[in-house]
Amino acid sequence: MPFKVKYIFILLVFSGLNSSFAQKLITGKIVDAVNGTPLPFVTISLDNKSISYADAKGNFSLDQAGEYQFELLGYEGKKMLLESGEYYVIQLDLDPSQLDEVLVSSSQIPERLKKATASVAIISETDIQRSNILNFDKTLNRVPGIFMQSGALNTNRITIRGIGARTPFGTSKIRAYFKDIPLTNGSGETNIEDFELGSIARFEIVKGAASSIYGAGLGGVIRLEPENAILNRSDVQTEFTVGSFGLLKSMTKANVGFKNSALKAIYSHTSSDGYRENNNYDRQTFTLSSDNYLNKSNQLTFFGSFVHLKAFIPSSVNEDTYLNHPEAAAFTWKQAKGYEDADRLIAGLSWSHDYNPNLKQLTSVFTSLRKSYEPRPFNILKENTSAFGLRSRLLGQSKSFKWTLGGELFHDCYNYATFENLYEDYPPGTGSVQGNELSDFREHRYYYNAFAEVNFEASKDWTISMGMNLNQIAYTLKDRFPISTENPDQSGNYTYKTILSPKLGTSYLINDNISIFSSVSHGFSPISSGETLLPDGQINTNLKPETGWNYEVGSRGAFLENRLQYSISLFRLALKNLLVAQRTAQDQYIGLNAGKTRHDGLELGLSYQWLNSEKSQLNSQISYTKNQFTFREFINDGNNYSGNDLTGVPSDVFNAIIDFETAFGLYGNLNYQQVGQIPITDSNSLYSKSYSLTNLKLGFKKAISGSLNFDLFFGLNNIFDTKYASQVLINATGFGGSAPRYYYPGNPVNYFTGIQLNYSF
Known part of the structure; x- marks a missing residue:
C-alpha cells in the first residue's frame, strides 16, 4: 500500500474512533408536569433495562439516542424518544393512587407528602373529573376539614376547620393563590368559583394556620x-x-x-x-x-x-x-x-x-x-x-x-x-x-x-x-x-x-x-x-x-x-x-x-x-x-x-x-x-x-x-x-x-x- 494511501486510511480509522468516543451526550431535567418541581432519582430505562437515574435535582445525562422510559413512585411512567446532543425537559404526571409519594410545593420547600409536617391535601385532576367540572363544592367537599356551601354558582362560602363560617357573604379568612398570584384581596376576601374548574389541574391545600410561606392565614x-x-x-x-x-x-x-x-x-x-x-x-x-x-x-x-x-x-x-x-x-x-x-x-x-x-x-x-x-x-x-x-x-x-x-x-x-x-x-x-x-x-x-x-x-x-x-x-x-x-x-x-x-x-x-x-x-x-x-x-x-x-x-x-x-x-x-x-x-x-x-x-x-x-x-x-x-x-x-x-x-x-x-x-x-x-x-x-x-x-x-x-x-x-x-x-x-x-x-x-x-x- 502506497505511503499516502496508508496514511489516509489510518487517519480515517482514528477519526472514526475519536468520533465514537466523542458521542454527544443527551442532557435534561425531569419535573412535575403541573408545578414544575424537579423530581429526584427518577429511574431511566432503555429496552426495559434500568441504565441511569436522575440526580437529586432531577438532572440526567445519557450517552446514546433511543426511546427511554422514565419512572418514579407517585408518578405515571412516560416514554420518550431522545436524540443525541439535545437538552430535554421531561414532565411527569402524578399517579392519583400514590399521592403520599408526590412532591408538594405548598411550603415552597419541595417535599414528599408523606414527610410533610402539616395537614396537606392534594386534589388531583382525576378527583376533579369525577364530577361535572362545574361546581367547586362537589370537588372540595370530599376533602376532610373543608366545607363549601353553594347557594348558587356565584354565591359560595368556603370554610376550613370552621374559619370563615361567620362571614355573611362570600369567603374570607382563607388565603388562596393561582400559582403564585394572590386571589385574596387586601381585605382578606377570596373568590375562586368564577374560574373555570376544567382549567385547573390540581389543588394543594394546607389546613390550619401552618403555612408561614403564604401569610399565616388562620384557616x-x-x-x-x-x-x-x-x-x-x-x-x-x-x-x-x-x-x-x-x-x-x-x-x-x-x-x-x-x-x-x-x-x-x-x-x-x-x-x-x-x-x-x-x-x-x-x-x-x-x-x-x-x-x-x-x-x-x-x-x-x-x-x-x-x-x-x-x-x-x-x-x-x-x-x-x-x-x-x-x-x-x-x-x-x-x-x-x-x-x-x-x-x-x-x-x-x-x-x-x-x-x-x-x-x-x-x-x-x-x-x-x-x-x-x-x-x-x-x-x-x-x-x-x-x-x-x-x-x-x-x-x-x-x-x-x-x-x-x-x-x-x-x-x-x-x-x-x-x-x-x-x-x-x-x-x-x-x-x-x-x-x-x-x-x-x-x-x-x-x-x-x-x-x-x-x-x-x-x-x-x-x-x-x-x-x-x-x-x-x-x-x-x-x-x-x-x-x-x-x-x-x-x-x-x-x-x-x-x-x-x-x-x-x-x-x-x-x-x-x-x-x-x-x-x-x-x-x-x-x-x-x-x-x-x-x-x-x-x-x-x-x-x-x-x-x-x-x-x-x-x-x-x-x-x-x-x-x-x-x-x-x-x-x-x-x-x-x-x-x-x-x-x-x-x-x-x-x-x-x-x-x-x-x-x-x-x-x-x-x-x-x-x-x-x-x-x-x-x-x-x-x-x-x-x-x-x-x-x-x-x-x-x-x-x-x-x-x-x-x-x-x-x-x-x-x-x-x-x-x-x-x-x-x-x-x-x-x-x-x-x-x-x-x-x-x-x-x-x-x-x-x-x-x-x-x-x-x-x-x-x-x-x-x-x-x-x-x-x-x-x-x-x-x-x-x-x-x-x-x-x-x-x-x-x-x-x-x-x-x-x-x-x-x-x-x-x-x-x-x-x-x-x-x-x-
Missing part, C-alpha cells in the same frame, strides 16, 4: 395549580355538556408544545337558567399559559386568566318559602332583577433561576383587575379594583438543611360607589333602575409579608420544620362623597400592628410506608375596612384582628402493598378577638371583637385499591370530619352565648366514593355525602337539618385512531331528590316585619351529559 391556604402547557405535544380538546335547568357548557383547549417551550389556551362558555327564579347564569373564560425553559438554569412562565360573568341572584328565602316553594327567589331580589355583572383579569410572569445545584431563586410579578356592577334591592353597587404585586424567594439546601427565604408585596386600589335603586318606582318587570349616588369611596390597601422556613433532616426518617411570617397590612380610605350632616366624612387611615406568626412542626417515618407528624403554629385574619367603620362615619382603631394557635398531631400511611392508604389528624385551634359582623341596616355591618372560640376536630381519609391492573381499576375512598367547635367566651349585644356551638359549620361530614375503569373503556363513580346539622343562630335556637346526597357519573372513552379519542359521559346529581339547604345565612334579620331569610335551597335531582374529543397532531 389555611388553597393553592390552585392551572393546567400547564405541555412540552413535546400538540393537541386540541373540545368538550360540550348539556344538563338540567338549561345548562349549556362548551370548552376548548389547544396545546402547542416544542422541546423546551409550550403554549396552552383554554376557552369556556357556561350558561344556565338555574333551578330558581332570577337564577340565570352566563360566564365566559379565557386562560393562557406558557412555559419556556430558556436553558439549563432559567425558566420563564406566563399565566393569564380573563373571566366575564353575568349572574342573576335569587338570594336566600325564609323557612316557609324554603319548604313549600324552594324554586322561588327572594321577593325583593326578583322584583329588582338583582344580578352581578363582572369582568376579572389576572396575569403573572414568573422567572426561575438556578445559581448552582444548591441555590435557586423564584420571582413573580403579577397584576389583577376587576370591574363589577351589582343591582341589589336596597342599592346599586359599582366596584373597580386594580392590584399589582411582587413575590420573590430564595430556595436552598445543604447536606441536612432545606430552606426558603423571601417576601411578598401587594397593593390594590379599590373604588366603590352606591346608587339608589328605583325599581319600586317603575312598573313590575322593569328591574333595577339607577338613581342618585349615595356614596363614593376610594380605598388603597397595602400588604406585605416576609417569610422564612427551614427543614432540618435530623436523620433520613426525622424532619423538623421551623417557619416565621412577618405580616403588615394598612389601608387608606378616602370618602369622595359630598360631606353633610347626613353624610359624615368617613375618610381615614388604618394600620394593623405588625404580626409575627411562628410555626414548628416535625414528622417521623416509622417505616417506608407510615409516618407521624405534629405541629404548633400561629395565624391571624385581617379586618376589612367595612368592619372598621362605625355608624357615625369614624374608623374604629380599637378593633383587633382575629388571632389563634393551631395544635395538631396526625399520621399518614399505607398497608397491603400500598393498596390501603390512610391519613388522620387531630387538631385544636384556639381563636381570640372573634370578629362579629353586627348588622345595622340591609347593606351595613360593623365589626366587633366579641370573644373566643375553640375548634376541636378529627379528620380521616381512607382509600383502598380493589383492583389495579394496567387497564382496569376499582377503587374506593371515604373521608370523615368531626367538628366540635364552640364559643368559649362570646358576649354580643348583651347576650351571653358562651358554651354554644359555633354557627355556620356542620357537626360532621361523611363522604364515600367508589369508582371503576375497565379495559374496554367504560368508567364511572358513585359518590355519597352526608352533612350534619348546622347551627344557624348564635343562640343555637335554630339548626339546619342534616341531609344526604348521592351523585353518579358514568362514561365511555375510546381511541378512534392513533390521533383521535372520544369520551361520552352522563351524570345524575342528588339522585334521590333530597330537599336540603345548600347554604345558610347565619343570624339573618327580617326587615319591615318579614321573616328572616336563612335558607338557600339546594338543587333537586338533575342531570348532565356530554362528549369530549381530543385530537393529537
